[in-house]
Amino acid sequence: MADLRLVNKGQGEPLGGLLQQGRVSVAVATEYATPLDDAGWPAENTALMTATIGELEGDAAQKADDRSGARQATTGEHAAIGEAKTFLRKLRNALPAVLRSKPAGVDASSFHAGVRLARSTPKISAHLLKIRPGVAKLDETLKPYFKKQSVLALLDQVKAALDNADVTQESTLSALPTQTVAVYEKKGKLLELIEDLNRAGQNAFDGNAAVRARFNKDVLLRARKQQAEAKAEAPAAPVEPAPVG
Numbered sequence: 001m002a003d004l005r006l007v008n009k010g011q012g013e014p015l016g017g018l019l020q021q022g023r024v025s026v027a028v029a030t031e032y033a034t035p036l037d038d039a040g041w042p043a044e045n046t047a048l049m050t051a052t053i054g055e056l057e058g059d060a061a062q063k064a065d066d067r068s069g070a071r072q073a074t075t076g077e078h079a080a081i082g083e084a085k086t087f088l089r090k091l092r093n094a095l096p097a098v099l100r101s102k103p104a105g106v107d108a109s110s111f112h113a114g115v116r117l118a119r120s121t122p123k124i125s126a127h128l129l130k131i132r133p134g135v136a137k138l139d140e141t142l143k144p145y146f147k148k149q150s151v152l153a154l155l156d157q158v159k160a161a162l163d164n165a166d167v168t169q170e171s172t173l174s175a176l177p178t179q180t181v182a183v184y185e186k187k188g189k190l191l192e193l194i195e196d197l198n199r200a201g202q203n204a205f206d207g208n209a210a211v212r213a214r215f216n217k218d219v220l221l222r223a224r225k226q227q228a229e230a231k232a233e234a235p236a237a238p239v240e241p242a243p244v245g
Contacts, residue, residue: 002181003188010187012078015056015065017223018187022053025194028214032204039204041197049193056186064183077121080165084124084158085117091135094145098138110134121162128159194220 010018029036029046037043055061091111099108111131117123135142135152142151176184194217201215 002185006188006192007181007184008188010189010191011184013187013191013220014223014227015062015183015187017220017227018190019053019056020223021194021217021220022049022190024219025197026050026053028201029197032201032211035204036197036200039200041200041204045193045196049190049197052186052190052193056183056190060179061183061186064177064179065187077162077165078119080158080162081119081121081124084128084162085119087154087158088117088124088127090146091131091142091151094142098141098145101141103138103141106134106137121165125159125162128155128162131155191220 026046026049029041029049033043033046095108095111099106111134113123113127115123117127132152132155135155139150139152143149145151146154198215198217202212205211205215
């Protein structure tokens with residue numbers, strides 16, 4: 001059975017950019033094999049990264065990656081995550097002034113996440129649910145910071161959009177061909193290996209900024225940006241005419 005955590009992690013990534021980043025990462029890992037081994041990145045990990053790249057190369061993986069409509073669902077989920085994080089950022093900026101008057105039954109601890117939310121849909125959704133009672137108590141006081149809108153209603157709106165996008169994404173993934181799911185899982189594994197290598201490199205060369213800077217995802221980030229720009233510029237699909245009669 002596929003590891004859905006890795007499937008979700010890899011399915012929205014541009015395959016070409018991920019492969020290019022993987023090759024760069026293998027080269028860096030090979031060059032600094034000994035200090036990386038002392039920082040928790042053994043040679044076996046580099047070999048696994050190389051093997052995963054090999055499995056993702058070729059026409060079969062490219063066709064499987066292109067076959068599904070999951071990318072569109074992913075775009076929707078990413079947009080919902082962005083909206084939720086924008087809301088949370090604005091809320092955090094407004095809270096210090098609002099809480100200064102010491103409102104009853106709510107304080108800064110009411111809004112602490114407790115964990116790093118990153119771009120995790122479940123974590124962000126759970127955090128929105130957790131802070132909802134505090135937002136409800138401060139709704140009127142917070143309105144001036146949100147164009148006089150009900151902040152509680154905005155919270156419910158972004159949470160609903162996030163949860164709906166998550167359901168759409170999971171439904172789309174469950175309907176994918178087995179070969180496509182396998183490619184997404186391998187993409188997620190390769191991305192995870194790249195991120196693990198970068199963390200090991202940061203530790204191995206702590207204090208050596210020049211070498212630490214080589215452990216990055218710059219190639220992949222550029223590919224992500226190009227993919228997003230291509231989607232934004234793509235013409236809308238033609239609308240089929242309604243049947244006559």
